Amino acid sequence: MSDHPRTLVIEHAKIRTSPDTPLIDPGAILVQEGQIVEVGGHVDAPSTVPVVDARGGVVVAGFWNSHVHFTEPRWRSAKTQRHEELERSLADMLTSRGFTSAVDLGSDPRVVFPLRRRVATGELLGPDLYVGGTGLFPPHGIPYYLRDSIPWYVRWLVPQPRTPGAATRYVAQNQARGSDVLKLFTGSYVERRKVVPMPAPIARAAASAAHARGQLVFAHSSNLEGTIIARDAGVDVLAHAPSDTEGVDRPLLQSLVGSRMAMIPTLKMFGTTVTRNPAYLGPIYDVLRGFRDLGGELWFGTDVGYMTDYSTEGEFEALHEAGLDAREILRMLTITPARRISRVPNAGSITPGVAADLVILEGDPFEDIGAFARVRTTIGRGRVLWSGSEGTSRSRPAVPSSEK
Ligand SMILES: [Zn+2]
Structure with a gap:
């Protein structure tokens, strides 16, 4: 339960308060009641405050x-x-990797809403969750990787509205359950090489219903057509x-940037679940670079x-290989999503007055990109969510091909 203190001081640390500010070395951070109170070379902490010695860490x-x-x-x-068992699972998937916030893009509502609630009440040590709940698919648009193996308990995965009105009702149901965001399959891989697009009026109706409640809309777009539908719907x-980059050219990318659409690359997923073939990955990396350059x-x-x-590790390596530097990757991990989606004001940097979501890394990712994956301690809202001494496994085998 909530006997973990929300007040602590981190000492002897190197601190990158944001991707664009110089390293503080050595530095200290005072956290009180879950909020960052002071950051600097030295802070005045009462002697009763628990100390986290971050020597050698960043x-x-x-x-x-x-x-x-x-x-x-x-x-x-x-x-x-x-909670102990769930915390082990959350550590394995998220908190041992430094994640203090996570966006769910389609999960069983009976799982993800209780998880979010148990974390929010402090009963469970985990990342702050933003919930998409049930995603929306095109008519006849269940992806091949779900269709063949879909067990009964994930049937909620497959709403396929046939009209704008039905799409609006699905979104309203999701919101009534307490969703934070909306996930649309504007282009759904029904076979390995066949994408079924979501009809544009359905995508527009769903996105408008989400925006009317201030929710962000995420889309799995797959190819050019799905990306245009997403853009025009206001995703x-x-x-x-x-991943099918044919026709995804500079003017198209320019129009995405112009409509302030963000992109989550998921490069490791492509390289793991599809193929490592450079003929497949190369054009995806090119799209990422082109989008970034614009x-x-x-x-x-x-x-x-x-x-x-x-x-x-694999995602950090792939992003680096695609040409992104540590500063850009740290922005993707922190301030860029936080300022668009966070419920907490000014989240995403180490600043007085902001919630104390912090990661202590074993080393400086600005010197070695791999340090992003070497997490020593993860602190969420001032509580230690995970610490390396607990020995959570760092990597597990890739998904077997029969389960993709
Ligand atoms: Zn996904």
Whole structure:
């Protein structure tokens, strides 16, 4: 329960308060009642405040994973399961990777709403959750990777509205359950090489219903047509880079940037679940670079839950290989998503008055990109959510091909 203190002082740390400010070395951070109170070379903390010695580590703002799912069997009892067991699962997937916030883009409502509530009340140590709940698919648009293996307990996954009115009703149902965001499949891979688009009036109706409640809309767009439908519907975030890049040219990318659409690349997912073939990955990397060069907003996400390999190294390596530097990656992980979606004002940097979401890394990612994945301690709203001494596994085997 909530006997974990929300007041602590981090000492002997190197601190990157934001991606664009110089390193403080050495520095200290005072956290009181879950909020950052003071940051600097030295802070005046009462002697009763617990000390976290961050010697040798680098402190950055808590990470955002903006594309996750809680669909695996381990979450099925999330409503009633003992918090220790759930915390192990949350650590494995998220908090041991530095994530203090996560955006669910389609999970069983009976799992994800209780999870969000139990974290929010402080009963459960976990990341702050933003819930998409049930995603919307095109008519006859269930993706091939769900269709063949869809168990009864994920049938909620498949609303396929045939009219704008039906789409609006699905969104309203989702909102009545308490959703935070909306996920649309504006282009759905019904076969490996066949994308079914969501009819544009249905996408527009769904997105408008979400925007009317101040919700952001995420889309799995897949190809050119799905991306245009997403753009024209006013979608805010592409949940993946388009993987069929044919026709995705500079003017199209320019129009996405112009409509302030953000993109979550999910490069490791493509390389793991589809193919590592450079003929496939190269054009996706080109789209990412082109979008970035035009000023497009990038968010970090890994599609864990769909991906059973939770480790983050591969995504950091792929982003770096695609040409992004540590500063850009730290923006994707923190301030860029936080300022668009966070419920907490001014989140995403280490600043007095802001919620104390912090990660202590073993090393400086500005010197070695791999340090983003070497998490020592994760602090959410001033509580230690996870600490390396607990020995959570760092990587698990990739999804077997039969389960994709
Ligand atoms: Zn996904």
